[in-house]
Amino acid sequence: MVDNLTVPSPETEIPEEVSGLRMTRQRREVYRILLQDRDHPTANDVFLRVKDALPSISLATVYNCLEALVQHGIVRQVNFERESSRFCPNVAEHGHFHDRSTGVIHDITFKPGVNLSDFLDLPAGAVITDIELTLRGQLGSI
Amino acid sequence: MVDNLTVPSPETEIPEEVSGLRMTRQRREVYRILLQDRDHPTANDVFLRVKDALPSISLATVYNCLEALVQHGIVRQVNFERESSRFCPNVAEHGHFHDRSTGVIHDITFKPGVNLSDFLDLPAGAVITDIELTLRGQLGSI
DNA sequence: ACCAATATCAAGAACTATTCTAAATTGGTT
DNA sequence: AACCAATTTAGAATAGTTCTTGATATTGGT
Ligand SMILES: [Mn+2]
Ligand SMILES: [Mn+2]
Ligand SMILES: [Zn+2]
Ligand SMILES: [Zn+2]
Numbered sequence: 001m002v003d004n005l006t007v008p009s010p011e012t013e014i015p016e017e018v019s020g021l022r023m024t025r026q027r028r029e030v031y032r033i034l035l036q037d038r039d040h041p042t043a044n045d046v047f048l049r050v051k052d053a054l055p056s057i058s059l060a061t062v063y064n065c066l067e068a069l070v071q072h073g074i075v076r077q078v079n080f081e082r083e084s085s086r087f088c089p090n091v092a093e094h095g096h097f098h099d100r101s102t103g104v105i106h107d108i109t110f111k112p113g114v115n116l117s118d119f120l121d122l123p124a125g126a127v128i129t130d131i132e133l134t135l136r137g138q139l140g141s142i
Numbered sequence: 143m144v145d146n147l148t149v150p151s152p153e154t155e156i157p158e159e160v161s162g163l164r165m166t167r168q169r170r171e172v173y174r175i176l177l178q179d180r181d182h183p184t185a186n187d188v189f190l191r192v193k194d195a196l197p198s199i200s201l202a203t204v205y206n207c208l209e210a211l212v213q214h215g216i217v218r219q220v221n222f223e224r225e226s227s228r229f230c231p232n233v234a235e236h237g238h239f240h241d242r243s244t245g246v247i248h249d250i251t252f253k254p255g256v257n258l259s260d261f262l263d264l265p266a267g268a269v270i271t272d273i274e275l276t277l278r279g280q281l282g283s284i
Numbered sequence: 285a286c287c288a289a290t291a292t293c294a295a296g297a298a299c300t301a302t303t304c305t306a307a308a309t310t311g312g313t314t
Numbered sequence: 315a316a317c318c319a320a321t322t323t324a325g326a327a328t329a330g331t332t333c334t335t336g337a338t339a340t341t342g343g344t
Contacts, residue, residue, distance in 0.1 A: 024292065024339085043330085058294045063331070068292095081221055082302080084330065097268055106265050114261040116277070121251045126239055128279040135258070136272035139265060166310090166321070185301085200323050205302070207322095224331080226301065 007090050008035060021072040029053050030065040031074065031089070040078060040086040040096070040105045080105075080134060095133030108135065149232050150177060163214040171195050172207040173231070176217060182228040182238075182247045220247075222276060237275030250277065 008014070014028050021027070033049045034041070041049070047062045066087055069075035076088045078096060090107055097106040116128055150156070156170050163169070175191045176183070183191070189204040208229055211217035218230045220238060232249055239248040258270055 022291080022340090026293075056294085058296095060295070060332090061293055064293075067332095079221065079223055082227065082330095085224065095262070097265060097270075099268075100271075106268075108265070109263045111261050111263055119253050119256040119261055120237070121253055122277075123239060123248050123250070123281060125282040126241075126248075126277075126279060127281075127283065128239075128277045129242075130278035132274075132276040132278075134274040135262075135264075135268075135270045136274075137268060137270040139269075140267040141269065164320085168322075198323090202303090202324070203322055209303095224301095 007038070007092075019072045019074050021068055021074065024065075026050075026054060026057055026061050027065045027068060029057075030062060031069060034069075034075060034087055034089040038089060038107075040088050042084040042086055044084065046087065078105075093131065095131070095135065097135045097137070099139050100136055101138045108133075149180070149234075161214045161216050163210055163216065166207075168192075168196060168199055168203050169207045169210060171199075172204060173211060173216065176211075176229055176231040180231065180249075182220060182230050184226040184228055186226065188229065222247075235273065237273070237277065239277045239279070241281050242278055243280045250275075 014023055014031055016023055018031075023031070029050050030046055032053075033046050037049075043062055043066055044059070046066065047057070047059045050057055050062060066075065066077070070077045070087075073091055074089075076091055078086045078088050080086070080096075080098060086105070088107070092109070094107045094109050097108050098104075099106065116122065116131070122128070156165055156173055158165055160173075165173070171192050172188055174195075175188050179191075185204055185208055186201070188208065189199070189201045192199055192204060208217065208219070212219045212229075215233055216231075218233055220228045220230050222228070222238075222240060228247070230249070234251070236249045236251050239250050240246075241248065258264065258273070264270070
């Protein structure tokens with residue numbers, strides 16, 4: 001039950017090149033980790049996980065790989081307040097719901113066909129190119 | 143032409159105490175600066191501006207004051223990506239539109255009567271307590 | 285296969301925003 | 315005035331991230 005078709009499943013082979021970015025061993029492994037558990041890990045989380053496959057990788061390389069993946073539109077960087085950045089392989093437009101009681105971060109999508117100006121008072125003539133939405137709360141009552 | 147009634151105008155006297163926070167000289171001046179130009183300044187911006195009235199104030203104090211104001215719900219801290227935090231005296235629920243061509247940050251409000259679940263696919267049973275919305279783009283065509 | 289050019293990686297230093305620490309100052313209260 | 319708690323100050327410390335530099339790896343042309 002995959003909820004988003006724009007994310008490759010973790011089993012599919014990651015090709016030699018993705019969106020114009022050559023997939024080195026390190027980049028491939030970093031990307032694979034992101035596809036494996038879609039829990040929005042931090043750079044350090046990724047570092048710890050990727051060490052299983054590449055024990056000699058450095059944190060700097062993880063940062064480099066993540067930056068390359070983000071700049072080629074393969075991965076999204078997600079910031080919550082001033083916490084460490086988190087990374088998400090879902091590059092479709094989506095927001096995040098942060099469950100305060102469990103700490104789990106859920107992807108949330110816009111209902112099809114909705115328009116920003118349907119629910120927001122936008123400045124006249126505003127052309128929106130990028131949306132960032134974060135919700136916080138709980139799943140179910142306490 | 144004030145666009146939001148939950149923000150005191152810059153002329154009104156700031157009382158001895160606001161929302162349970164004693165207004166010291168430094169806190170009052172920091173708050174006054176935020177009310178004066180609602181341009182979402184950074185802590186350092188506030189520091190530079192507040193020096194006119196209090197030349198011996200320290201950056202640490204500006205951070206202390208901003209933290210106190212935020213924790214008492216008098217001021218909102220706003221984060222864009224990994225940039226320095228910005229501060230906003232509008233504590234009503236609102237999002238932000240960041241005009242990429244001018245750098246100006248506009249407050250945006252939700253249209254009255256709209257419900258989150260009207261336009262978002264939320265996880266079942268999600269109770270939302272906090273919304274953070276940032277839009278980026280341009281005012282008018284290039 | 286060899287070589288040179290280019291890209292990537294690794295390690296640690298550097299950087300920036302923010303928080304912490306500890307000493308001085310302030311302001312209100314007995 | 316002496317006291318006490320809160321606040322302010324200056325500078326050190328911290329955390330996340332980026333930068334620098336030299337080592338490795340990969341590519342494409344011969
Ligand atoms: Mn984590
Ligand atoms: Mn600024
Ligand atoms: Zn996500
Ligand atoms: Zn605002």
